[in-house]
Amino acid sequence: VDTSLIENQIVLGHLDKYAAIIGLNPSNGARSPKLWNAAFVEYGLNCSMLSLDVTSDNIVNLLDELSLDVNFIGGAIAVPYKEVVAKWLDTNITLEAKNIGAVNCLYRNENGELEGTNTDGEAALRSYESEFGSVSGKTVMILGTGGAAKAVSAYFLTGVGERGKVIIVGRSGHGKAFAEYIKADWVEWSKISDNLANVDL
Template structure:
């Protein structure tokens, strides 16, 4: 019987995950099925239990990542740090392992893009789930500094204290960062975080966790206009975190460079 995988969410019809994992499977010669599963509101546990009667693993997207965290029998250190799960795997003993590959997907993509993380000073804009999911993997790369900034300073402070990093208000930021990461959702509605132009102009790299088909978000466009040396949207991170899930399930590393080139051209 073909091994069964899926992505859970609500809404879910828009998800690229089925196409990405179909590409990985074909490219690596792995035989599997991968389907989108719409999770009715408040029914994650029941939906997941039914799936894992014969399912091997699944990805989890909004708004189900906290539900997946609660559902998992055991958690990886990355899932524990993020407080959320985006990947579930059924182990040989029947227990369900929860992992979070988002942050490692980001650091892998930054390395692919030639960003030097060792000793880097990094500014993370946003204090929600997206920001929480990337800080631990960034710290694992021996960065010199991580500062969390948010419109609501108390949220930034709470998140920063959890990871032992700095928090700051937008008003008090200094222009002293190599890498600026937009972990807010502002690019989804075409707006921008209230970041001073001077900070963007002195950064060498700006990264938006959101992505657009043409690779340009509101934030990356602004960063280039203000003199930031290099920018990227989060499409590479999307592919990288999916590849990490695939490897967790199948023990095979997909060719992420080939996948990024293929889907960017679609």
């Protein structure tokens, strides 16, 4: 990979494979490398997760380089590039991540191509279902329309299935447009109490 595209210093020569957290400045305190690198050591892999600080001018060029580097296995996408990476991936993206419009995880698919997903919503859904059971057929109310709320909404919509419903509560026209896009119901904050009686969670 062309290290001139990266703002911080990295060393690649000794590694068989590498992963990365890619963002504006993940080298300034990102926790992902500690977690991933502990796992690589535990399993005896000559692999490391690196922090790659990249400017908005260089992000697309860096992604192009990484996609061609067979030693790059994937990694995490940090702010502010989750939406940029989703657009760059084009069709190599999970349905949920496409609905959210943002990617936080890259991996190599069975064809060796980089593919993206969004694990924020998946983690929320799995965590809920492991504790409380399936959401299939339920009516779920999501408060807010920020990035995390969008991810949770998209995954819970898949979880509730055709017999269930997701209601997104918010104030913004942007949030309403998102609800319509993923085929969720929309409720204004001022109307929230009118809709609580039929909500399961």
